[in-house]
Amino acid sequence: MSSNAEYTPIEQTGVGKKAAGPVGWLDDRLGLAGVAKKNLRKVFPEHWSFMLGEIALWSFVVLLLTGVFLTFWFQPSMTEVEYHGSYLPFNGLEMSQAYKSTLDISFDVRGGLLIRQIHHWAAALFVAAMIVHMLRVFFTGAYRKPREINWLIGVGLFSLGLVEGFAGYSLPDDLLSGTGLRFVDGLIRSIPLVGSYIEFFLFGGEFPGDEIIPRLYMAHILLIPAILLGLVGAHMLLLIYHKHTQWPGPGRTEQNVVGYPMLPVYAAKAGGFFFVVFGFTAIMGALLQINPIWAYGPYNPSEVTAGSQPDWYMGFSEGLVRLMPGWETTFFNYTWSWNVFIPGVGGLTSLFVILGAWPFIEQWITGDKRDHHLLERPRNAPVRTALGVAGMTAYGVAWAAGGNDVIATQFHMDIYMLTWIFRIAFFVAPVIAFFITKRICIGLQRADANRILHGYETGVIERSPDGGFSERHAPLPAGAQFTLTAHERVPVLAAPAETDANGVAAPHSRKEKVRAWVRHRYYRDTLDKPTVEDVHHAEEHLGHLDGHPVELGDEFQGVSETGVPRVH
Amino acid sequence: MGLFVAGGMYYAIAPKPAEAQTTTANDVEAGRQLFLIGCASCHGQNATGIETQRGNNYGPSLIGVGAAAVDFQVATGRMPMAQTAPQAPDKPREYDEEETRQLAAYVASLSPGPAIPDGEYTDLDKASVEDIREGGELFRANCTACHNSVGAGGAMPGGKYAPSLKGTSATHIAEAMITGPQQMPVFSDDVITPEDKRNIIAYVKQVQGQPNYGGLAGGGLGPVVDGLFTWIIGIGGLVIAAIWIGAHGARVKKR
Numbered sequence: 001m002s003s004n005a006e007y008t009p010i011e012q013t014g015v016g017k018k019a020a021g022p023v024g025w026l027d028d029r030l031g032l033a034g035v036a037k038k039n040l041r042k043v044f045p046e047h048w049s050f051m052l053g054e055i056a057l058w059s060f061v062v063l064l065l066t067g068v069f070l071t072f073w074f075q076p077s078m079t080e081v082e083y084h085g086s087y088l089p090f091n092g093l094e095m096s097q098a099y100k101s102t103l104d105i106s107f108d109v110r111g112g113l114l115i116r117q118i119h120h121w122a123a124a125l126f127v128a129a130m131i132v133h134m135l136r137v138f139f140t141g142a143y144r145k146p147r148e149i150n151w152l153i154g155v156g157l158f159s160l161g162l163v164e165g166f167a168g169y170s171l172p173d174d175l176l177s178g179t180g181l182r183f184v185d186g187l188i189r190s191i192p193l194v195g196s197y198i199e200f201f202l203f204g205g206e207f208p209g210d211e212i213i214p215r216l217y218m219a220h221i222l223l224i225p226a227i228l229l230g231l232v233g234a235h236m237l238l239l240i241y242h243k244h245t246q247w248p249g250p251g252r253t254e255q256n257v258v259g260y261p262m263l264p265v266y267a268a269k270a271g272g273f274f275f276v277v278f279g280f281t282a283i284m285g286a287l288l289q290i291n292p293i294w295a296y297g298p299y300n301p302s303e304v305t306a307g308s309q310p311d312w313y314m315g316f317s318e319g320l321v322r323l324m325p326g327w328e329t330t331f332f333n334y335t336w337s338w339n340v341f342i343p344g345v346g347g348l349t350s351l352f353v354i355l356g357a358w359p360f361i362e363q364w365i366t367g368d369k370r371d372h373h374l375l376e377r378p379r380n381a382p383v384r385t386a387l388g389v390a391g392m393t394a395y396g397v398a399w400a401a402g403g404n405d406v407i408a409t410q411f412h413m414d415i416y417m418l419t420w421i422f423r424i425a426f427f428v429a430p431v432i433a434f435f436i437t438k439r440i441c442i443g444l445q446r447a448d449a450n451r452i453l454h455g456y457e458t459g460v461i462e463r464s465p466d467g468g469f470s471e472r473h474a475p476l477p478a479g480a481q482f483t484l485t486a487h488e489r490v491p492v493l494a495a496p497a498e499t500d501a502n503g504v505a506a507p508h509s510r511k512e513k514v515r516a517w518v519r520h521r522y523y524r525d526t527l528d529k530p531t532v533e534d535v536h537h538a539e540e541h542l543g544h545l546d547g548h549p550v551e552l553g554d555e556f557q558g559v560s561e562t563g564v565p566r567v568h
Numbered sequence: 569m570g571l572f573v574a575g576g577m578y579y580a581i582a583p584k585p586a587e588a589q590t591t592t593a594n595d596v597e598a599g600r601q602l603f604l605i606g607c608a609s610c611h612g613q614n615a616t617g618i619e620t621q622r623g624n625n626y627g628p629s630l631i632g633v634g635a636a637a638v639d640f641q642v643a644t645g646r647m648p649m650a651q652t653a654p655q656a657p658d659k660p661r662e663y664d665e666e667e668t669r670q671l672a673a674y675v676a677s678l679s680p681g682p683a684i685p686d687g688e689y690t691d692l693d694k695a696s697v698e699d700i701r702e703g704g705e706l707f708r709a710n711c712t713a714c715h716n717s718v719g720a721g722g723a724m725p726g727g728k729y730a731p732s733l734k735g736t737s738a739t740h741i742a743e744a745m746i747t748g749p750q751q752m753p754v755f756s757d758d759v760i761t762p763e764d765k766r767n768i769i770a771y772v773k774q775v776q777g778q779p780n781y782g783g784l785a786g787g788g789l790g791p792v793v794d795g796l797f798t799w800i801i802g803i804g805g806l807v808i809a810a811i812w813i814g815a816h817g818a819r820v821k822k823r
Contacts, residue, residue, distance in 0.1 A: 048807075048814030055806045089704055089774050091697050106781070113782050124798040125806070132803060175708065175717065176790065269813055276809045284802060289782035290794050295775065296717050297708050305712035306722025306730065307788070312795025403792040405723035410789070414654070414727035 044266050045246035045259035049136045054270060055129035058277035059122045060232065066119040067221065073109050075101040076171065076217035078210040087294050095173075095298035098213045102172040102293055118285030123168060125281065127161050127313040134158065138358075138388050141376040142245045145369065148359045150238040155355045157231050160224055162313055167220040169291075169311050173213055176291070178299030179308045181208065183318070190340035208301060248374045248486030250479045257373075307406060316395050319402030320347040323423050347398070354391070364515065365522050366491075379448070380487045382441035383522050389437040390430035397426045438525065445527040448484050451476055452530050453538040475539065490528045493520055591673040599674025602667055606648055615678055633747065634681020635672035640743035642668045644736075654727035655750055682746045688762040689742040695770035703767030704775075706760065711768065714752075719772050720788035724751055734776055738769045 010016040027033045044050070077097035083090045085100070086107040095103075105112035134154060137143050143151035166184070170177045185207045189195040204211030243257050252258045260266060284290075296305060310318050320343035327338040362384065363369070378385040400407065401422040408415040455473035462472050476484070496512035499505055506512070530538075604613065610627030612618045617629035630637075641647040645659035663671060672684070695703065714722050719733030728751050733741065742765050748754030760768070786793025 046814060048811040051810040051814060052807070055803075055810070088697055089700050089771060089778075091701055093701050093705070117782055120794075121798070121802065124794060125802045128798050128803050129806070132807070175712075273809070273813055276813075277806060280802065280806055280809070284797070285783075287783045288797055288801070289780055289785040290797075291791070292780075292782060292785065294781070295788065297704065300708070303708045303712065305708070305717040306714050307716045307720065307790045307792075309791040311791050312798055315792075315795065406789050406792045408723035409721050409729055415723040416725055417727070 039240065040261070040263040042240065042262045043257045043259045044244050044262065045252075045257055047247060049140075050244065051270075051273060052129060052136050053133035054273050055277055056126055056133055057232065058274045059126040059129060059281065060228070061274065062122040062278050062281050063119060063126060064225070066115045066122065067225075069115045070105065070112075070119060071221060073101055073105050073112065074098070074171070074217075076214045078173065078208075078213050090294070090297075093298065096213070098171060098173040099293070099298045102174070106294065114282075114285050116285075117288070117290050118281050119168075120290045121284040121288070122281045123165050124290075124311060124313070125277075127158070127165055130154075130158050130161055131313075134355075135388070135392070139378040139385055140245070141372065141381060141384065143359045144372040145363070146371050147238075147242055147245075148363075150235060150242065151359050152356055153231050153235050153238070155352060157228065157235065158355070159352050160228055160231070164220060164224040164228065165311060165313055167216045167224065170216050171213060171220060172291075172293045173299050174293040175296035175299050175303055175305055176293070176308055178208065178301070179304055180310050180314075181212065182301070183310070183321075186337075186340055187344040190337040191345060192336055192341065193334075208299070243373065245373055245375050247483075249483045252374065252486075254371065254373045309403060309406070312399075315402035316351075316398040317344060317347050317402075319398040319400065319404070319422070320344065322404060323398065323401050323419065323426060351395075365518050367515075367519070374486070376487060379441040379444040380526075382438045382445070382526055385441050386434045386438040390434040393433040394426060394430045397422055397429055401426075442525055442527055445529075449527060449530050452481055452484055453534060481535075485529045487529065490523050490526050493523060591669075591676075595670045595673040596677045597674075599670035599672070599677075602663070602671050603674050606662070607671075610648075615675060630675050630678065632679040632681045633675060635676040635684050636682040636743045637747040637749065638672040638675045639668060639684050640740055640747060640749055642671055644740055646749070655729065658731060685739060685742040685746060685762070685765075689765050690738040690769070692738060692766065692770045692773055695767055699763075699767045700770050700774050703764070703769070703771035706764055707768050707771050710755065710760070716788055718775050718788035733772055738766075738773070741769050741772070742766075 011020060075097045079097045080094055081097050081100050083093045083095055083100050083103065085104055087103055090103070102116075105116055107113070137151065137154070166180070170181050185199060185203070188199050188202065191198065199207065202212070202215070203209045204215075244259075246252050246257055246259065249258075297303075309315065321340060324339050324343040327342075329336045329338065378388075401419070404415055404418045404422065407413065408418055455475045458472045458474045460472040461469055463469055475481075493516070496509060496516050497506050498509060500507075603611075603615065607615075607627075610618060611630055612627065615630040618626035620626050641656070642663050643661055643665075645661040646656040648662060649656045650659070661668070675681075676683070708717070711719075714724065714730035715733055716722050716730075721732035722730045724730060730751070744752055745755040745760065745765055745768075746757070755765070757765075786797070
């Protein structure tokens, strides 16, 4: 904001003079100048990982644009028609209007296949980017107070994204999408007592009926996008209200945000990124085939094809169902399909419940009710990071199990053996991942402490009078030292009081004991950062190393691999 | 030209295809010699199979399997097997065309069985657009559940699999339908007529021969490959783009 001699107020520039009239006219009627002045200068911090959510946002915009194009030609009807389009192998074939119009988009509408493929790639990217963004938020602790509600909105966006994607996958009414619908039909029917009623309600009778495509179409192009759009808006507004989190560093506190203003910097960067995402999806849509509906043929409930899979984001629920043993019980004259209900309905539900509940669970464990605007490095919260990786591992195993048949055919393995490997791995691999991740985090914490206390490796090798070689260490610059230590100390954990001040048994003491135990596990093994005394002691130690033949000087930044001193 | 062989009693019963190659007693004898060297160790000296002590087959009996089965198994390299396995994989053939013909003549001479299919099954050029469409309907109803919608193959229990149909000749596909090798059921001519078989093969060849509309395809393996592309190319590429944007400061260097 500092002004200097070269600064020209915008009103005096050529553009400013020309725009003053119309802009003033608008401001007189809308009064937005005040809001705009404040928000256009809004500062955002800079880091590549803060742009992952943008991938999701921009692919959503691509979805809206390409989706509008597709609605011009798609006909959401299950009326039987005879095909006489350009795709000859289906000439004269009976199919639904929905499938026929999708074939027409693919073969007879100019640019239709390209737009369809861009739409599908953007959808796959939309969900993937949401997950990557969510992982970034999780592993940096950005969901902590005051951002829990925004985290919940994000979980809502993620779950609706899955439903929206699935609805789109089902619309073309090809053999693959019909098989996917049949899978969901089974999922719904496995719900005890009410399952078959819900099925009849959704499908307007028995599967498949002739209602489901028009209904899914309404949900796909109107209902869910509207909710998504609203939630995206709320997500962004809360982001502006809370201000963006930032990495710790010199000059960065819980009270400020260090970065660049919205206009012109982020307007340009984010706007540019939109074109990168659009360009990327366009290139993928142009070069890579996705969902070749003509290869599957029209849906027929009596047919199924080997290699039937959902789109990737539903793969984990498919995998959970494939892993589940075929348990079914019959009592009260009803069949209870645990084989589908537990992994299918239970798997999907528990994913979202765990995700939504985590910020509150962590808050309960740590007892931390303060606001946090500075991010935590994953290594500095080893248990959270390890839990996250364990969750990713369980998800990954379930996901891979969803493609067990493709793995079996492509790698010449036995599908039953694969199922057993995945069944065991689903329970064992997350535990192993937890411990490995936790140890890696602690190792990285030790490396950080080492760099603070013993300095960094300069690359200068010294030879002592008795012939030994050693590498000279130099103290880290103060800024780097600050950044490495700009996180909180591990809190001192005290056992909860058994009795209150008057010697009466404290209320909730059992609950508090459980909490104290969990809290102890949460912080156990976490390496605390060096204290000020530790650092002073280390400086004295480094200072004692007199008699060095090489004077490194303040400007020294280490040497490169070829021995050339690095310049900052 | 097909390797049309029929032998023994089958000659007396079944109507011979007009262009069928006649097999001589010499062929049968040459085939028997090859059989004794290369096949008898599992299938028995009289091709009646070898039973294990537990009552299983060491090698199954070949009585009545016909020339079609021999041609399919030997010409695709499935027989002789290199090692015991849940299923005999196709591999480069061990016996050349002449030897295969002789082996088929010998096995066909033992007992009547299906002959090697002729042009009725394999003249794909004669299939019209309607025929191909009908073949597609039959293919989706009977074949895709194991072989996948474009014949890319599929997994089966116990390490078995429905093999890919890519590059499989029309004759071999027809032979497989007639004889039902390994896990495959027999689709006899009463169930699926020779003309329908030809239409199915024509559809498979049509689907596999047409260009990949829409760009580089994942070999008919479906959304699993799409997911791989999404994460590696899509997310991978866009994260690199994000790093690139993040690495560039806002200020234009004027120094």
